[in-house]
Amino acid sequence: MSRFASLWLLCLGLLLLPGCADQPGKAGSEGSSGSSPDGGDGKRHSVAFVTNQIADFWKIAEAGANDAAQEFDIDVDVVMPPEATAVVQKQKVEDLLTSGVQAIAISPLDADNQVEWLNEIAEKIPLITHDSDAPQSERLMYIGMDNYAGGRACGDLVVEALPDGGKVLLTIGRLEQDNSKYRRQGVIDVLLGRDRTAAYYQEQPDAWDPTDGEIAGDKYTIVATVTDQGKPEVALSKAEDALNTYTDLNAMVGLFEYNPPALYQALKKAGKLGQIQLVGFDENDVTLQAIKDGECIGTVVQNPYMYGYESVRVLNEILNGNEDVIPASKYIDIPPRSITKENVDEYWEDLRAKKGQ
Missing domain, CATH: 3.40.50.2300 (Response regulator)
Known part of the structure; x- marks a missing residue:
């Protein structure tokens, strides 16, 4: 057999060895982490903003979440449970997890009795709270007012x-x-x-x-x-x-x-x-x-617009690997304001602008 033929057979044998077709760093190889800053496999980040029920208040928050989604070029699913019960809220979140959502911001309906469930979520994906906190859980941080x-x-x-x-x-x-x-x-x-x-x-x-x-x-x-x-x-x-x-x-x-x-x-x-x-x-x-x-x-x-905006911004940063976005206090304070006859016109005009009215 010629030297050329021997080399050809050797190369063919190497190609047929199991796993040799996979190259480090490519999909399907052990060298790949299976995820990337854009969500993995070239997909955009996908986060969810979960409320405690359907209300006009949450429609304002939805506007903030959608504006942040556009600014940071990520996918956001705003979920408003049709019933204000922990059972329905849990069902909605489980659906999100099944769909492959990468991070969740939630307003817990029953913080004391949802700790174990929230901890289960936090073990799987980044979890933060907004509007209402669950301080005893393993959530990464809280966004909202005192x-x-x-x-x-x-x-x-x-x-x-x-x-x-x-x-x-x-x-x-x-x-x-x-x-x-x-x-x-x-x-x-x-x-x-x-x-x-x-x-x-x-x-x-x-x-x-x-x-x-x-x-x-x-x-x-x-x-x-x-x-x-x-x-x-x-x-x-x-x-x-x-x-x-x-x-x-x-x-x-x-x-x-x-x-x-x-x-x-x-x-x-x-x-x-x-x-x-x-x-x-x-x-x-x-x-x-x-x-x-x-x-x-x-x-x-409150400032529900900023609840939505900040939740999406923070989750996007976390998914990008920036843990510094989480304050030492694990709390982003969005202070309340009192609205009376003296400032209601100015406030209402600004609110309508944020809602795109």
Whole structure:
């Protein structure tokens, strides 16, 4: 056999050896990590922004998430569970994981009871929280406001509406959420004249005021905290019932975005707008119009647009390998603002611009 033929047979044998066709660094080889900064195999990053339910509040956050998606050239799936339950929220997230989403930002519905589940997600992909935190979980960080500070700002509006004191009704979706507990407590502490912080309740877990029954102070009495499990129609029905039950009310406070409009409708139907003071939270159009018309003393707003934008920006950085985007505090503070008749026009104009209206 000639030297040329021998060399040819040797090369052919090498080519036929198992695995020799794979080259380091190419798809299918052990030298490939299976992922890349763009999501792997040339695909774009894919992240999800998960809310706790469907609401106008979250449509503003969706606008922020979509703007960030365009700016950073990644795919974003904004998921709003049709029911405000932990079961439905979990189903939506499991669907996202099955679809191959690479990172998730979520507003937990029941932080205390979702820790184990959140930890399971965090073991698989980067996980952050927004709007409502789950500090006991392995989430990487939280984006949102200090809900206790937001509650205190709302309490200040109640004091402005009732400087001489009075009887106050609090309404909110549910109290299982981390943000709900702190927001409600902030209002109560202002009305009872307490000088506390969110850290106080982290260090003193038995200091929370009971959720049932009356809470009385020297000037103000919280007659009840009414929950509706995130259902606007239930919020309206319970507001109407409260007006019949507590006939000497001086103020009604709505602590979720849809609560103030429900209180407004109940007060209007009962002919008590202006007689019973209305204090809100978040930026529903009904609430803002009531402020303009002098029928609502004011509302404390978050910045849902930035919740969406910052969540997408941070997840994109994490997927690009930039862990420095996570602060040492594991918290990006987006402070609340109080909106009253003096600044409602300016605020509403800016809000419409962000929503593309």
